Amino acid sequence: MMEWETVIGLEIHAQLATKSKIFSAAATAYGAEPNTQACAIDLGMPGVLPVLNREAVRMAVMLGLAIGANIARRSVFARKNYFYPDLPKGYQISQYELPVVGKGELLIDLDDGSSKVIGITRAHLEEDAGKSLHEDFQGLSGIDLNRAGTPLLEIVSEPDLRSAKEAVAYMKKLHQMVVYLGICDGNMQEGSFRCDANVSVRPKGQSSFGTRAEIKNLNSFRFVERAIEFEIERQIDRLESGGKIVQETRLYDPDKGETRPMRSKEEANDYRYFPDPDLLPLVLDEAFIDAARACLPELPDIKKQRFVAHYGLSNYDAGVLTAARELSDYYEAVVAAMGGEPKLCANWVMGDFSAFLNKDSKDLADSPVSAVQLAGLLRRIQDRTISGKIAKDVFEALWTGEGDTDAIIEKRGLRQITDMSAIEKVIDEVMAANPDQLIQYRAGKDKLFAFFVGQVMKVSKGKANPQQVNDLLAEKLKG
Amino acid sequence: MNASAPATMHEQTIAQLSAGLAAGQFSSEELTRAFLARIERDNPQLNAFITITAELALAQARAADEHRRRNQAGPLTGIPIAHKDIFCTNGVRTSCGSRMLDRFIAPYDATVVERLHAAGAVLLGKTNMDEFAMGSSNETSYYGPVRNPWDVNAVPGGSSGGSAAAIAARLTPGATGTDTGGSIRQPAALCGITGIKPTYGRVSRWGMIAYASSLDQAGPMARTAEDCALLLAAMAGFDPRDSTSVDQPVPDYAAGLNQPLAGLKIGLPKEYFGEGLDSAVAEVVTEAIAEYRRLGAEMVEISLPNSQLAIPVYYVVAPAECSSNLARFDGVRYGHRCENPKDLLDLYTRSRAEGFGAEVQRRILIGTFVLSTGYYDAYYLKAQQIRRLISDDFRRAFEQVDVIAGPTSPTVAFNLGEKVDDPITMYLSDIYTIAVNLAGLPGLSLLAGFVGQRPVGLQLIGNYFAEERLLNVAHRYQQVTDWHDRVPSAFA
Numbered sequence: 001m002m003e004w005e006t007v008i009g010l011e012i013h014a015q016l017a018t019k020s021k022i023f024s025a026a027a028t029a030y031g032a033e034p035n036t037q038a039c040a041i042d043l044g045m046p047g048v049l050p051v052l053n054r055e056a057v058r059m060a061v062m063l064g065l066a067i068g069a070n071i072a073r074r075s076v077f078a079r080k081n082y083f084y085p086d087l088p089k090g091y092q093i094s095q096y097e098l099p100v101v102g103k104g105e106l107l108i109d110l111d112d113g114s115s116k117v118i119g120i121t122r123a124h125l126e127e128d129a130g131k132s133l134h135e136d137f138q139g140l141s142g143i144d145l146n147r148a149g150t151p152l153l154e155i156v157s158e159p160d161l162r163s164a165k166e167a168v169a170y171m172k173k174l175h176q177m178v179v180y181l182g183i184c185d186g187n188m189q190e191g192s193f194r195c196d197a198n199v200s201v202r203p204k205g206q207s208s209f210g211t212r213a214e215i216k217n218l219n220s221f222r223f224v225e226r227a228i229e230f231e232i233e234r235q236i237d238r239l240e241s242g243g244k245i246v247q248e249t250r251l252y253d254p255d256k257g258e259t260r261p262m263r264s265k266e267e268a269n270d271y272r273y274f275p276d277p278d279l280l281p282l283v284l285d286e287a288f289i290d291a292a293r294a295c296l297p298e299l300p301d302i303k304k305q306r307f308v309a310h311y312g313l314s315n316y317d318a319g320v321l322t323a324a325r326e327l328s329d330y331y332e333a334v335v336a337a338m339g340g341e342p343k344l345c346a347n348w349v350m351g352d353f354s355a356f357l358n359k360d361s362k363d364l365a366d367s368p369v370s371a372v373q374l375a376g377l378l379r380r381i382q383d384r385t386i387s388g389k390i391a392k393d394v395f396e397a398l399w400t401g402e403g404d405t406d407a408i409i410e411k412r413g414l415r416q417i418t419d420m421s422a423i424e425k426v427i428d429e430v431m432a433a434n435p436d437q438l439i440q441y442r443a444g445k446d447k448l449f450a451f452f453v454g455q456v457m458k459v460s461k462g463k464a465n466p467q468q469v470n471d472l473l474a475e476k477l478k479g
Numbered sequence: 480m481n482a483s484a485p486a487t488m489h490e491q492t493i494a495q496l497s498a499g500l501a502a503g504q505f506s507s508e509e510l511t512r513a514f515l516a517r518i519e520r521d522n523p524q525l526n527a528f529i530t531i532t533a534e535l536a537l538a539q540a541r542a543a544d545e546h547r548r549r550n551q552a553g554p555l556t557g558i559p560i561a562h563k564d565i566f567c568t569n570g571v572r573t574s575c576g577s578r579m580l581d582r583f584i585a586p587y588d589a590t591v592v593e594r595l596h597a598a599g600a601v602l603l604g605k606t607n608m609d610e611f612a613m614g615s616s617n618e619t620s621y622y623g624p625v626r627n628p629w630d631v632n633a634v635p636g637g638s639s640g641g642s643a644a645a646i647a648a649r650l651t652p653g654a655t656g657t658d659t660g661g662s663i664r665q666p667a668a669l670c671g672i673t674g675i676k677p678t679y680g681r682v683s684r685w686g687m688i689a690y691a692s693s694l695d696q697a698g699p700m701a702r703t704a705e706d707c708a709l710l711l712a713a714m715a716g717f718d719p720r721d722s723t724s725v726d727q728p729v730p731d732y733a734a735g736l737n738q739p740l741a742g743l744k745i746g747l748p749k750e751y752f753g754e755g756l757d758s759a760v761a762e763v764v765t766e767a768i769a770e771y772r773r774l775g776a777e778m779v780e781i782s783l784p785n786s787q788l789a790i791p792v793y794y795v796v797a798p799a800e801c802s803s804n805l806a807r808f809d810g811v812r813y814g815h816r817c818e819n820p821k822d823l824l825d826l827y828t829r830s831r832a833e834g835f836g837a838e839v840q841r842r843i844l845i846g847t848f849v850l851s852t853g854y855y856d857a858y859y860l861k862a863q864q865i866r867r868l869i870s871d872d873f874r875r876a877f878e879q880v881d882v883i884a885g886p887t888s889p890t891v892a893f894n895l896g897e898k899v900d901d902p903i904t905m906y907l908s909d910i911y912t913i914a915v916n917l918a919g920l921p922g923l924s925l926l927a928g929f930v931g932q933r934p935v936g937l938q939l940i941g942n943y944f945a946e947e948r949l950l951n952v953a954h955r956y957q958q959v960t961d962w963h964d965r966v967p968s969a970f971a
Contacts, residue, residue, distance in 0.1 A: 040587055044807040046580065047567045047589060047686040049721050079803050081850070083827055090806020143811070272850035274859060277693035277800055279722050 002240065003204040006232050007212075008161035008197060012174055014153045014184040015128070015192040016059045022127050022151035023050030023093065030190050034144035038130075042149040044088030049278050052077075056151040057282065059183035060100050060125050061292040063153060066181055066299055067120055069104025071289055077125075077279045081272040086130035086143050094154075096273045099124035100282060106157075106177070107301060108169040109319070118170050119158030126152050153183070159198065159209065164228035168221050171195055176300055180325045194219040199231045201239065210235070211245040215252055215259055227252035231259050303328055311335065311342035320350050326364040327354075330371050337375030344378055352395050369398050376405045385409060386416050390462055417464045420472065423456075426464060427476055430455045441477055452477065488513050489649040490966065493706040496652060497554045500547065507547070507557025511540035511601050514559045518603060518650045521970060525626045527635075527645040529564045530572050531604040539601040546599060554709050554733075556599030561654040563642050564605040565612055566592050566697070567686040575688045576608040576620040576638075579808050579815045579834035589686025590718045591655055591697050598713040603651050606641030610836045611805065612662055612690040614638050615908045618899050619838040626895070627670060628967040630932050633892035636666030636908075642700050643670035648970040653701040653710050657687060659694045660793050661887075661912025664924035667700055668887035668936020671926040673953060673963065674700035675707050678944050679919035680725035682711075683718030689804040691797035692723075694916040703963050704925065704953035708732035711946060727944065735947040736954040741775030743952065746880030750786040751911055757890045763928035763935040764886045767956070771884070774955055779880050783872040788865050789914035790906055795849050795862035796917070801839075802846025808834060841902070870918040877942045882952055886911055887924040887936030915940055923949045926962040 021028055024041035041048045064071045078096035101123035109115050128150040133142035155174060161167045175193055178184035185192050200212035215231060218224045230252075235245050250259040275281075298306075300322050307318035307328075322328045327349070334345045353374060357367060377394055380386050386394060386409060397408045409415055417423060430452060431438055441448040456469050488496065488510055499505055515533050522528050536559065543557035567573045567585035569592075574580045588596070596602070609619040617625040617640030625640040627633040628648035635644040639656030643666035646654055656663040658676035667674030675698045682697040689695060699710030712733065717726040747768065752761060768778060810816035810830025817833055820826035835843070849858035876883060888908055898905040915922040920940055927937035937956075941949040957963050 043812060045585065045587075045813070046573070046575070046583065046688045046807070047585070047684075048587075049685055051720060051722050081803050081806060083806065083809060085809075085811050085823065088807060088812065090809060091803050270852050272803070272847065272852075272855075274799060274803070274850055274855070277691075277723075278689075 004201045004236050004239075005204045005206075006162055006164075007159045007200050007202065007209055008164075008167045008228060009159040010157045010161065010167060010171060011196040011198070012155045012157075012171065013194050013196075014155060014174075014178045016056050016151040016153055016183055017185050018053055018055045018059070018151050020053060021149035022053045022056045022125065024149055026149065028150050030187075032146055034133075034142070034146060036146065038145040038148055042088065042145055044090070050093060050276075052279060052282065053151060056125060057100065057284070058288075058292050058295070059151075059181070060123060060153050061284065061289055062181050062183055062295060063123055063155070063178065064101035064104060065289075065293050065296060066177055067101075067104030067106055069120065069123070070102035071284060072098060072100050072102060073284055074098065075100040075124075075282045077276045077282065078273045079276045082269045084129070084132075085141065086132045086145070086148070088130065088145060088148055092127060092129060093276055093279070094126035095124035098281075100284075106170065106173055108166065108173045110169060111165065116160075116166070118160045118166075121156045121158050123153055123155040126154060128152050164225045164232070167197060167228055168225045171221060171224055176323060180297060180300055182297070188219050188221075191219055195224055197224060197228055197231075199228055199235070200245070201232060201235045211247050213245065213247070213259070214249045216249055216262070218252060223252055223254055226254075226257055227259055230257060234259065297325065300325075311346070313342065313346055317346050317350065321346060324364075330364060330367075333371030334375050334378070337372045338378055338382075341378065341382060344381070345375075348374060348378060348395075352392060356395075356399050368401060369395070373398055373404065380405055380409065384416055384418055384465060386414055387462070387466055389466075390414050390416070414463060417460055418468060420468065423460075423464050423468055423472055424476070426456055426459050427469075427473055430459060431476065438477070442479060449473070449477070489517055489652075491652070492703050493555075493558055493652045493701055493709055494703070496558055497709070500557050501552065507540040507543040507559075507601060508537060510557065511536050511559050511603070514603055514651055517648075518645075521648055521650060524631065525628060525644050525648055525650070526623055527607055527625050527641040527648065527650060528561065528604045529574055529576070529607050529620075529622050529641070532571055532602050535571065536601050536603050539596075543599050543601060553598055555595065555713055557601060558599070558653070559601045559603045559651055560595060560710070561603045561606045561642060561645055561651045562592060563608055563639050563654065563656050565608060565657050565688045566605075566655060567688070568592050568602070568605065571602075571605065573605070573688070574621070575612070576610040576622060577834065577836070577839070578621040581621065581815065583814055585686070587686060590683035590720065591714050592686065594713050594716075595655070595710070600713070606639070606645055606654055608641055609638035609662075610839050611688065611801070612638040612657055612659055612695075613801070613838050613842055615661070615665060615905050616893070616895075616898065617641065617666070618895065619836055621836060624895055627892050627933075628970050629671060629934060630892065631969075632894050633933060634669065634895055634897075636669035636888070636892065638662040638666075639674070639700065640666045640670075643667055643672055643674070646670070646672045646700055646702060647967060649966065653699060653706055655697060655710075655714070656700045657690075657695055657697050658912075658916065658922075659690050659696075659797060660916050661909040663698050663700060664887050664912050664922055664936065664938060665909055667924040668926075668938070669892040669934065671929075671934030671936075671962070671965065672700060672702055673704050673707055673923070673925045673957075674698060675704075675711065675923040675946065675949060676915065676921060677711065677715060677946050678725075678921045679916075680723050681715050681921070681944065681946065683716075683721040683724045685718055685720040689800075691800040692804060693800060694793075694797060696916070703957050704923070704950045705733065705736055705957070707923075708736060708950045708954070711950075715946075725944075730947045732947055732950050735951050738951050739775065740771065740952065740955050743771075743776040743882070744779050744880040745771055745776050746779050746781035746876050746883040748781050748783045748786065748876070748883060748885055750783050751885035755889050755907070755910065756886060757930070759930040760886055760888075760890060760935050763930065764884075764937055767927035767937045768884060770956060770960065774959065781876045781879060781883070783869075783876060783914065785865065785868045785872050786910075786914055789869060789917060790910060792862045792865045792869065792917060793909075793913045794845065794906065795858050796866065798842040798846030799850050799859050800846065802843045802850065805835070805839070805843055810834070838902070866917045869914050873914075873918045873920060873940075881942075882945070882948060883940040885938055887938040888912070891930045891933035891935060911938055919943070921946050921949055923953055925953045925956065926965070928962060
């Protein structure tokens with residue numbers, strides 16, 4: 001049986017987080033009433049002209065710098081001509097022959113712990129179209145042009161990806177990057193980050209590519225993975241049963257879990273690209289590029305390495321903490337407020353803190369527990385005022401707004417017992433109350449040690465210092 | 480009417496009217512009423528206006544008179560003008576000479592409209608034009624052809640034929656036009672007035688309905704260069720809404736009008752005096768050149784070797800851009816929509832087939848063809864390369880001379896209907912003007928004499944941003960000649 005190799009390239013559309021549109025001053029905010037965020041330019045009225053949004057260019061350049069790409073000192077906007085009711089001018093303004101961002105690359109992490117460099121062919125600026133609404137109009141179509149003119153950065157990868165998993169890893173890495181850079185909100189449900197996948201297969205060892213199919217408009221990591229996996233299987237089945245792959249555009253149906261060809265009419269377009277005479281070539285000087293460079297935050301890979309080197313975290317922990325810029329900032333704020341204990345801080349930020357955010361579906365920005373508050377709690381673990389176990393209850397109280405750590409500890413009487421004589425008194429009580437277990441233990445049933453620890457903790461209402469309890473109990477049980 | 484207001488106000492130039500208003504000889508309201516009365520009387524015969532804005536004009540005139548009373552008047556305060564119907568006017572129909580926009584009212588003003596309004600000019604109405612500015616005779620207008628005031632059997636030229644005819648017939652002292660391949664200069668020549676197409680980027684294109692964006696440029700039309708200077712000073716300047724407008728200060732064009740011409744080097748391109756030029760037109764142009772010699776200018780024979788390629792290049796570039804620019808007229812959001820479309824394709828094809836006339840459809844088809852896969856390199860790209868050669872011809876010429884002179888059009892106005900079925904002959908009437916647009920240079924046409932009853936235009940071409948020089952060169956000629964004072968006898 002033949003062995004097959006998959007070849008995948010992704011075209012990712014990232015909606016840039018500018019306040020206004022790429023060629024007009026209309027707002028880009030999501031979810032407004034239809035056609036309330038479309039000005040004369042977005043509507044394609046007669047005589048109106050586009051003016052390029054400087055901020056969109058700055059954001060494109062930031063991405064280019066972050067992926068080590070050539071920034072074109074001169075790039076050109078072209079018109080892509082086709083008729084559709086939600087395309088008001090009858091053409092989309094996009095960069096065609098000369099994009100603003102040239103060749104770059106992105107390092108992705110694979111499941112086996114290795115990493116791989118994925119080439120990025122180019123990234124170019126373009127405007128989004130509006131939306132056609134085919135429901136609720138009794139056989140007619142509605143058009144919402146709020147989205148028309150929203151700035152997009154189309155990021156095109158080389159055909160370097162070899163599996164659906166790699167494709168998802170690449171997409172996630174790029175998602176992390178654009179969100180880190182603050183150039184895209186990354187909201188996939190609202191369509192701010194979506195992907196077209198070019199998929200082909202070839203016999204292993206063959207150097208030329210097979211015929212590819214393009215799967216359009218995938219807007220979740222899960223759909224990308226499933227659609228590509230379905231498509232790979234479809235293509236292999238077809239080739240193995242003696243068929244051929246047709247170069248075509250396909251759509252993924254998430255309900256049926258399959259890809260289907262788009263009607264050929266929808267793709268039989270000759271776009272008649274030509275340079276847009278309403279816009280001069282985009283010429284960038286060094287000062288502009290330097291200013292964009294100055295806006296770059298510490299990039300995720302570098303931050304992760306620093307977390308490992310500087311905080312002594314494991315690769316895994318550093319990866320989790322740097323996955324999102326806000327989380328890494330929060331973590332560093334906790335460490336700074338604590339004045340150390342990076343591992344303890346990491347455990348709490350990744351553990352209870354993240355779990356509570358998840359449970360309440362809260363964004364980090366809306367967290368009820370600030371970094372300083374969390375550090376206050378951890379300091380009480382560090383100075384042995386409370387145990388790690390009690391700290392979990394205190395954290396929950398912090399989360400629900402019961403007050404600061406110290407107030408909660410006082411109010412609930414949770415201060416840890418570290419007084420040896422007090423602990424010894426509790427141990428004596430427990431030993432006296434359980435003579436049978438004591439005999440069994442002394443007869444060699446070591447397992448009962450845990451029983452005695454449990455009893456001591458129970459009687460002390462969890463406040464006895466566990467380490468001290470362990471040490472003293474071991475000594476006293478010996479007799 | 481005020482008893483002291485002279486009955487001959489319509490005979491005066493903008494400069495004279497401005498002085499009359501300043502001296503209190505008449506009010507803007509009286510002046511405006513006088514022109515509205517002439518429009519009412521003569522427009523049915525000439526068809527120069529598509530829309531007459533009488534009430535708006537009178538309101539603006541009264542506002543202008545009020546400004547003058549408060550000593551807030553500039554040179555154009557209270558001067559009536561007309562806009563070519565290609566400029567969007569907030570609240571007033573902008574048809575672009577097309578059925579497609581027969582009922583279109585823009586919710587915004589073109590920059591040119593806004594600036595002339597801010598300068599105090601009074602809007603008499605919107606002038607007739609070839610549909611979407613595609614034509615050289617004004618015969619492609621949905622609203623019917625305009626007649627030439629010098630001979631109502633003749634065309635006025637195009638596409639700004641309504642503006643040119645209205646000025647020649649003294650229905651307005653000045654008007655705006657647009658020029659993509661000669662659409663200001665050729666009708667100015669055929670109607671015997673003065674018109675200037677500025678350097679590409681000198682005047683904002685915001686709100687001016689696009690035909691071919693890389694060639695379109697707005698400019699003023701009036702009887703004299705002096706009047707054009709006054710209008711252009713108000714129209715020109717950087718506009719952040721137009722990325723192709725140039726951020727360069729606007730000179731005081733009127734102040735430079737009287738510079739002497741002694742030592743001026745005028746280039747005469749041999750290609751503009753060769754085959755195809757009507758001999759009677761050549762004689763008139765030669766006489767005008769003799770006049771310039773008497774004014775102290777020196778003639779230098781030059782060559783623009785790629786001139787013969789200008790028309791083929793233009794009829795690739797302009798249709799290519801227009802095929803894309805006019806895609807927005809799809810019957811979806813505004814403009815003409817066919818009755819009961821059965822599906823989307825039907826909506827598109829019928830709305831556009833009904834809304835656009837034959838010449839517009841022809842150019843959309845040509846443009847769509849030259850941009851198509853497999854033809855782009857052979858046509859569009861090739862045309863762009865030749866366009867650069869044409870610009871280089873001018874660049875070399877301006878290393879030798881200050882301005883270039885020649886005929887504006889190879890013939891005088893032809894008869895209505897004469898060339899309407901022969902697009903190639905029609906296109907050739909722009910043979911001397913088109914290269915100027917392809918190079919983005921400023922060009923001016925002024926009346927230099929007649930062949931029989933029909934006017935002959937002299938074209939002056941300047942280097943980039945040399946509008947001041949062109950207006951000066953035209954003005955000095957008008958100081959020593961009186962062609963510009965001639966009035967078509969039927970409209971005296």
